Every structure is written in structure tokens, then in C-alpha cells.
Amino acid sequence: MLDKIQQPRTWLILGLLAIVAVVVYAAATAGRNETTLAASVEEPVTVLEADERIAEQEAASTDVGDAKPVAEAKQEVTILTEDDRPGQLRTATNSWNTNWNRHAIEYNELLSGGPPRDGIPSIDDPQFISPDAAQEWLADNEPVIALEIDGAARAYPLQILTWHEIVNDLVTDVPVAVTFCPLCNSAITFDRRLDGEVYEFGTSGLLRNSDLVMYDRTTESLWQQFTGEGIVGDLAGAQLTFLPSSIVSFADFREAHPEGLVLSRDTGFSRRYGQNPYVGYDNIGSSPFLFRGEIDGRLAAVERVVTVSLDDVGVDVAYPLSTLSDVGVINDNQGGRDLVVFHTSGTSSALGARSIAAAQDVGATGVFDPNLDGQKLTFQRDGEAIVDAETGSTWNILGQAIDGPLAGEQLEPIVHGDHFWFSWAAFKPDTIIYSAS
Numbered sequence: 078m079l080d081k082i083q084q085p086r087t088w089l090i091l092g093l094l095a096i097v098a099v100v101v102y103a104a105a106t107a108g109r110n111e112t113t114l115a116a117s118v119e120e121p122v123t124v125l126e127a128d129e130r131i132a133e134q135e136a137a138s139t140d141v142g143d144a145k146p147v148a149e150a151k152q153e154v155t156i157l158t159e160d161d162r163p164g165q166l167r168t169a170t171n172s173w174n175t176n177w178n179r180h181a182i183e184y185n186e187l188l189s190g191g192p193p194r195d196g197i198p199s200i201d202d203p204q205f206i207s208p209d210a211a212q213e214w215l216a217d218n219e220p221v222i223a224l225e226i227d228g229a230a231r232a233y234p235l236q237i238l239t240w241h242e243i244v245n246d247l248v249t250d251v252p253v254a255v256t257f258c259p260l261c262n263s264a265i266t267f268d269r270r271l272d273g274e275v276y277e278f279g280t281s282g283l284l285r286n287s288d289l290v291m292y293d294r295t296t297e298s299l300w301q302q303f304t305g306e307g308i309v310g311d312l313a314g315a316q317l318t319f320l321p322s323s324i325v326s327f328a329d330f331r332e333a334h335p336e337g338l339v340l341s342r343d344t345g346f347s348r349r350y351g352q353n354p355y356v357g358y359d360n361i362g363s364s365p366f367l368f369r370g371e372i373d374g375r376l377a378a379v380e381r382v383v384t385v386s387l388d389d390v391g392v393d394v395a396y397p398l399s400t401l402s403d404v405g406v407i408n409d410n411q412g413g414r415d416l417v418v419f420h421t422s423g424t425s426s427a428l429g430a431r432s433i434a435a436a437q438d439v440g441a442t443g444v445f446d447p448n449l450d451g452q453k454l455t456f457q458r459d460g461e462a463i464v465d466a467e468t469g470s471t472w473n474i475l476g477q478a479i480d481g482p483l484a485g486e487q488l489e490p491i492v493h494g495d496h497f498w499f500s501w502a503a504f505k506p507d508t509i510i511y512s513a514s
Contacts, residue, residue, distance in 0.1 A: 230337035405458030
């Protein structure tokens with residue numbers, strides 16, 4: 078609980094957050110290749126107004142009767158076949174070519190985030206520069222989404238993704254969607270291919286459990302960023318393939334991949350890249366923005382957790398960052414699967430201070446299979462280094478052995494996320510929370 082001194086600041090932050098969507102949208106509509114960012118709000122939106130927006134959408138929602146809930150990911154998804162959109166949702170989407178007769182969720186779960194579809198523009202023709210060139214504007218401690226496919230490494234700075242949320246890219250021959258939802262702190266990468274067809278994704282302007290709802294520009298189906306599931310439209314029930322990626326510092330990426338590429342600020346849009354439009358969002362305690370579900374009280378709502386879904390063994394697990402950062406390494410086994418979780422310092426939050434480079438150091442994480450060439454390795458932190466007990470080799474946050482007998486070896490990455498607890502628990506309510514005791 079926040080004490081009485083902290084509470085007024087918390088409510089102020091919530092009120093300010095309510096204008097963020099308007100600010101970002103105003104930036105989006107300011108046009109391409111502008112020299113300044115023009116965005117103004119005549120009347121601040123209060124927390125009460127945000128609550129009223131939720132209440133209005135709830136009142137306008139219609140029940141779906143005896144329709145069964147969405148099945149677990151490991152079960153067959155139930156597809157509902159009635160276009161029973163609430164009035165506000167119908168009005169906001171009446172020009173869309175989405176097949177609203179197919180949906181895997183109840184429509185009253187969708188909320189407007191403020192901007193309309195594509196109001197926060199995706200980057201569809203990404204340009205890249207060298208790490209050396211990026212040093213002119215990207216600080217060593219700034220967070221980037223690191224992705225490597227077939228030896229090609231790319232970094233997507235969150236100072237850019239915070240303003241665009243989706244990058245449609247092609248890495249080697251793999252079409253990818255690199256996504257970031259600031260409200261959930263969720264950075265997730267997908268393969269854009271499905272049944273042999275390549276899809277391009279944009280922002281729908283809708284939220285579910287405070288999480289970004291994407292849409293594809295071929296069928297205009299809606300997709301849940303958090304789960305990669307098609308939730309509305311012709312592709313409802315379909316599943317995108319997750320690709321391993323991680324949020325690390327620019328310095329860590331540059332050291333691991335000196336020949337890698339960094340997403341350029343040459344996006345075709347004028348934005349305040351490097352500044353955080355969600356100032357203080359990661360300090361709002363138990364009141365996440367535009368979330369109307371129940372908070373799983375096992376952890377604080379916006380506590381940072383490292384998350385893994387082991388679908389083959391039916392296990393979801395969350396490692397509280399507060400626990401992980403204390404020990405540096407967690408050697409674990411879940412459902413018979415070995416895994417190791419790393420943490421290193423030196424990566425700032427994208428959602429704290431106005432300047433991302435000046436934000437709190439929350440560190441970076443990586444999750445890997447500790448089995449290498451038939452040998453199971455066990456890891457520990459030695460000062461600031463991560464070493465394995467079997468050979469004494471030193472490893473970096475991206476799972477590369479950088480010194481010792483195993484230098485040059487690479488651990489197999491396991492898809493993981495760095496999320497706020499409330500959002501993960503909303504989609505994965507049966508999650509096991511790791512405890513060191």
C-alpha cells in the first residue's frame with residue numbers, strides 16, 4: 078500500500094496518464110517529416126473520467142448469454158458466431174472490414190485506448206544503422222529489444238517503439254513483428270507468417286486487459302499482443318509463433334553484436350524519441366491504466382516479473398524481478414524442463430523518468446536451456462559476472478559464453494517476457510510464482 082504521502086502523487090500520475098493516449102495520437106496525426114511535435118490538451122482528463130469511460134462501455138456492453146468462455150491455449154478455442162458488439166464499439170469500428178461474426182472473446186472485454194486504428198502508427202519500412210552510428214543518440218543504458226535470427230542481430234530501441242508499438246520487419250528471410258505495449262511493459266516478437274501467408278500488423282486502438290490489440294491488414298482480424306492469438310475476425314483462433322527476444326541495454330547489445338544493426342530514428346515520423354510519454358507509469362502501484370479486471374493480489378499490480386510459458390508441459394511461471402535481481406541467477410526445473418534465468422544491471426526503465434536515459438536501472442533478463450552439448454550447466458553470480466560451476470566460463474545476458482573454456486558457445490534461448498504482473502496474471506491466471514524459499 079502507498080503511504081499517505083505517496084498517494085496524491087499516484088493519483089496525479091493516473092490523471093496524467095489519461096492524457097497520454099491523446100498526446101500520442103496527436104503526435105501521430107501531426108504528419109510525416111515534421112520538425113516539431115505539436116500536441117496539446119485543452120482539459121486534463123481525470124482518473125474519475127477514466128473510470129467513467131470504463132463504466133460507460135460496461136453499460137453499453139451486451140451479454141453473450143450462455144456462450145462458453147475462451148478455452149485455454151492448450152485446448153480448442155471456442156469461436157462465437159454472433160455480431161453482438163456493444164454500441165460504442167460498433168460505432169468506433171463501423172468502417173472496418175473485420176468479420177465481426179467470428180470472435181474468441183466477449184466483445185465487452187474490449188476498450189478504446191483513445192487513438193483510433195493506426196492512430197499510433199506502426200513502422201512498416203524500418204531503416205537500420207550501425208551500433209557506432211546509433212551511439213550519437215542512444216545511451217548505453219537505454220533498453221532495446223534484441224533479436225537474433227540465423228546470425229543476423231537487430232536492436233529495436235524502446236525510445237522508438239514506445240511511440241510506434243509495432244515494427245514490421247524482415248530479418249534474413251523471416252518476416253517478423255516486433256511489438257511493445259507500454260501499458261503492460263510487454264515486448265514480444267512474432268513470426269508474421271501463418272499458413273504460408275505473410276501478414277502486416279498495425280495498432281487497432283483497442284485494448285484488452287490493458288494490452289495492445291493489433292490487427293492484420295489483410296483480413297482486418299484482431300490479434301492479442303500478449304498471447305499472439307487471433308481474437309476477432311476470419312483468423313480468430315489462429316496462433317502466431319513467438320520468437321525469442323529480450324530487453325537488454327544498448328551497451329549489452331553492442332558488445333555482443335558489434336556488427337549488428339539498430340533501428341534508425343529515420344522512421345518517416347517526427348517524435349520526441351528518447352523521451353517517455355508515460356512518465357511515472359511504472360510507479361502507479363495497484364492502479365494500472367484502463368484495466369477493469371481483478372488484480373491478482375499475490376504480487377503488486379505493476380511488479381515486474383520475468384515470465385515463461387512452457388506449453389509442452391502446461392506450465393506458466395513468473396519470477397519476480399525483486400527476487401531475481403537479488404540473486405542474479407535462478408537455476409530451475411518446471412514440469413520436467415530445465416531452465417536458467419539471468420539478471421544483470423545496467424538497463425534503464427522505458428516507463429519511469431521523462432528521459433529514458435535518466436530512468437531507474439531495472440536491469441535486463443534472459444532465460445535459457447542450461448543443457449549444452451549433453452552437459453547440464455549450473456550458474457551463479459560471481460560479483461557482477463555470471464559463471465557456470467562446471468567449467469568456470471563467463472556468460473553474458475544474451476546467453477553467450479564470453480570467457481573461459483566455453484567461450485564462443487551459445488545457450489538456447491527460451492521465449493520469455495518482462496511484464497507487469499497484473500497483465501500477465503490476467504491472461505495466465507494459473508501461473509506459478511517462483512519462490513526462493
